[in-house]
Amino acid sequence: MYRLTASYAHSDDPAALVAHYRDVHAKLGAKLPNVRSFSWGVCETPDGSKPAHALVAVLDWDTKEAALAALDSPAGKEAVADLQNFAQAGVDLEFQEVRKEV
Template structure:
């Protein structure tokens, strides 16, 4: 399995960000044909302090090649283009092959 983790910075308007993310961007992510898992959540901390990020999303594919194919597809390009509609505060991406623990 191959994973993409997107970490979103705190937006100026959290309610507007969440509305767009849940009702537009998340649906675009799910339109990708090779995606095997998609989950997201708002960040928090154990002590109630402000977390370093606002939201984290995780997407899984069978392989790096499957992820690259999805990202270059029309559906993947539509999702990438949508970032400018809501992620103005910034987003970081990490990619990795999933390795099982003990």
């Protein structure tokens, strides 16, 4: 499995970041070709302190080639272009070859 993790920086307007992600960006992510799993959540910490990121999304494909093809597709290009509409504080995109231990 090949994974994309998107970690979003804290915005000046956290409610607007979450609303845009929920109402617009997540719907774009769900349209990516051959995505096997897509989940996201607002970050919290056990002690209530400010977490390193505001929101994290995780998307899985069968292979690296499938992930890269999805991002290069019209749906992928639309999702990437949408980042400018809500992620002005920044987003870290990281890929991983997933290895399950359990």
